[in-house]
Amino acid sequence: MVEIFKNKNMITLKNTPQDNIVAYEIDGEIDKAGINEVFAAVQEKIERLGKIRLYAEIKSIGGWKSFEDFSEMLKDKIGMVGSIGKVEKYAIVSDKSWIKAYGKFSDFVMPTMDIKVFEPMDNALAMTWLELPTREELHGLQVIDLDEPHLLSFAIDGRLTKADMDLVNRKIEMQLLKQPKIKMYIEFINLSGMSLQAVWEDLKAEFKYYGKFEKVAILAENSWMETFTKFTNFMNSKIEIKHFKPAQSEAAIDWLKN
Numbered sequence: 001m002v003e004i005f006k007n008k009n010m011i012t013l014k015n016t017p018q019d020n021i022v023a024y025e026i027d028g029e030i031d032k033a034g035i036n037e038v039f040a041a042v043q044e045k046i047e048r049l050g051k052i053r054l055y056a057e058i059k060s061i062g063g064w065k066s067f068e069d070f071s072e073m074l075k076d077k078i079g080m081v082g083s084i085g086k087v088e089k090y091a092i093v094s095d096k097s098w099i100k101a102y103g104k105f106s107d108f109v110m111p112t113m114d115i116k117v118f119e120p121m122d123n124a125l126a127m128t129w130l131e132l133p134t135r136e137e138l139h140g141l142q143v144i145d146l147d148e149p150h151l152l153s154f155a156i157d158g159r160l161t162k163a164d165m166d167l168v169n170r171k172i173e174m175q176l177l178k179q180p181k182i183k184m185y186i187e188f189i190n191l192s193g194m195s196l197q198a199v200w201e202d203l204k205a206e207f208k209y210y211g212k213f214e215k216v217a218i219l220a221e222n223s224w225m226e227t228f229t230k231f232t233n234f235m236n237s238k239i240e241i242k243h244f245k246p247a248q249s250e251a252a253i254d255w256l257k258n
Contacts, residue, residue: 010034013041016055020045021130023055030061030070039074046086053130054087057123058094067099090115091126125177132170140164143171146185149178151256153185156199165206172209181214183256187246188220215240217252 011034014023022041024034045052061067090113092099099117118126140158152171172182188199200218204210218241244252 021053025057027059053089056092092117093123155187157189169208183215185217213239
């Protein structure tokens with residue numbers, strides 16, 4: 001095995017906006033003291049909080065072998081105390097192409113941990129992603145993957161909670177870091193006995209950046225939704241809102257993109 005430890009400490013802990021995040025920076029060859037410091041911080045927070053998230057900012061490193069050895073040692077240390085399932089998310093900030101490949105491959109190696117790689121210019125986006133609620137914390141909200149990076153897409157299947165709305169607002173904040181206006185796709189599945197109009201009004205009240213919305217596609221079975229969206233467009237002339245049937249998903253996406 002290649003020796004990767006040096007005398008100089010090249011791994012440093014960083015301050016974080018949320019207590020359940022352990023953040024560190026790697027700048028140079030990996031060192032044993034730095035690994036032990038990161039592990040100590042991870043162990044302390046897991047014992048105190050139960051579950052945590054990791055943020056790694058990699059400025060320079062010895063290469064794939066050094067990064068692989070570091071990742072394996074950190075995983076082994078966490079696993080030795082039975083806490084590998086306690087790390088919910090891992091954000092890696094780096095411009096190294098082989099680290100981006102690691103982010104894709106790692107889903108098969110550590111399926112219990114959500115791992116995502118960000119460019120250095122998106123370090124704020126990485127931290128915001130870590131602060132988002134996990135799927136287990138959500139109740140009536142589902143995030144839909146439409147494979148359209150310029151669109152936000154959600155499904156509502158039950159009564160929304162604070163964690164649900166926190167996720168929506170965080171997603172909006174992340175999107176506004178990349179583009180000035182929001183285009184949203186919302187599919188209403190189950191409203192838990194509430195009217196669609198009441199749910200939409202509640203959503204509007206909870207949206208932090210409603211003034212940044214440009215287009216909203218609402219997918220629902222209700223036949224009167226066409227009239228409701230026309231009235232809403234009249235009352236909010238700066239935002240385009242259009243109703244689609246659930247089977248018209250592709251038409252809704254095309255409308256949002258144009």
